[in-house]
Amino acid sequence: MNKKLTTLERQIYIEQIVWWEGRINASHLCAYFGLSRQAASNEIKKYISANPNNLTYDASLKGHVPTELFQAVYDTSQFSNYLRYFQSQHNDCNINQQQFPFYEVEVPMRNVCPQFVRPILRAIRENQQIDIGYMSLSAPEYLDRIIQPHALIFDGLRWHVRAYCNKNQAYRDFSLSRFNGVAVFEGPATNTAAMDDIWHHQLTITIKPDPRLSPSQQRVIALDYQMEDGEKHIITTAALVNYLLKRLHLDSYQNQAEAQQIILTPESQKQIAPYLP
Numbered sequence: 001m002n003k004k005l006t007t008l009e010r011q012i013y014i015e016q017i018v019w020w021e022g023r024i025n026a027s028h029l030c031a032y033f034g035l036s037r038q039a040a041s042n043e044i045k046k047y048i049s050a051n052p053n054n055l056t057y058d059a060s061l062k063g064h065v066p067t068e069l070f071q072a073v074y075d076t077s078q079f080s081n082y083l084r085y086f087q088s089q090h091n092d093c094n095i096n097q098q099q100f101p102f103y104e105v106e107v108p109m110r111n112v113c114p115q116f117v118r119p120i121l122r123a124i125r126e127n128q129q130i131d132i133g134y135m136s137l138s139a140p141e142y143l144d145r146i147i148q149p150h151a152l153i154f155d156g157l158r159w160h161v162r163a164y165c166n167k168n169q170a171y172r173d174f175s176l177s178r179f180n181g182v183a184v185f186e187g188p189a190t191n192t193a194a195m196d197d198i199w200h201h202q203l204t205i206t207i208k209p210d211p212r213l214s215p216s217q218q219r220v221i222a223l224d225y226q227m228e229d230g231e232k233h234i235i236t237t238a239a240l241v242n243y244l245l246k247r248l249h250l251d252s253y254q255n256q257a258e259a260q261q262i263i264l265t266p267e268s269q270k271q272i273a274p275y276l277p
Contacts, residue, residue, distance in 0.1 A: 025063035119183035133181030
């Protein structure tokens with residue numbers, strides 16, 4: 001890793017830690033990057049020099065804390081970014097459980113093999129169509145499919161390939177784990193990403209607390225989802241709306257309001273109806 005990139009990562013680390021944990025000192029950087037105390041202190045000084053209004057020293061906490069004038073230089077707005085930064089470094093660092101008290105529920109991931117991913121990625125990069133084996137629930141035996149892929153999609157559990165299917169003469173989503181066999185390139189794609197209308201058709205869906213909940217319960221849900229005036233607007237595309245509904249557990253209706261928690265507005269239900277399976 002070059003020196004410039006290392007310095008940048010340290011500066012990002014300083015900002016993420018001080019924003020989400022409320023304090024940064026040399027010990028953080030010593031443990032995380034294996035720096036000497038002097039080198040770690042110098043990194044903090046570099047950050048303060050570049051952003052003098054962001055940090056102030058708190059003697060009682062023995063570290064620097066964010067000021068009321070704190071303005072993020074890097075993206076500190078998402079908790080997921082903070083976790084991702086930690087997770088990307090976690091295995092390489094001597095961090096104990098108390099320093100990294102985060103856990104993830106592991107689920108069986110689908111079988112994604114590099115030998116099938118490589119030709120698909122190449123086809124996307126080079127705008128090619130490929131002939132490759134694929135099986136589905138309706139056709140459990142591997143059958144050759146000529147597809148023209150243009151994107152990969154992760155729905156939270158498995159990967160999909162967005163591609164034009166020559167057999168069905170339509171854009172479809174294929175599970176990346178269901179490909180098999182040797183991919184054969186069939187020349188330039190004739191149906192590109194730019195021609196995938198559903199992929200580019202933007203939708204704004206609106207969720208709100210389940211009205212069966214009490215007013216106080218609805219306020220809790222509104223706070224959870226950062227709703228304004230009791231609603232949350234989410235921008236997506238027609239091609240991805242079904243995955244979004246599954247992530248929000250809105251692909252089915254629960255009999256108990258406490259289990260349902262949120263619903264789509266009637267206007268959103270009408271808007272997305274043409275794009276659901």
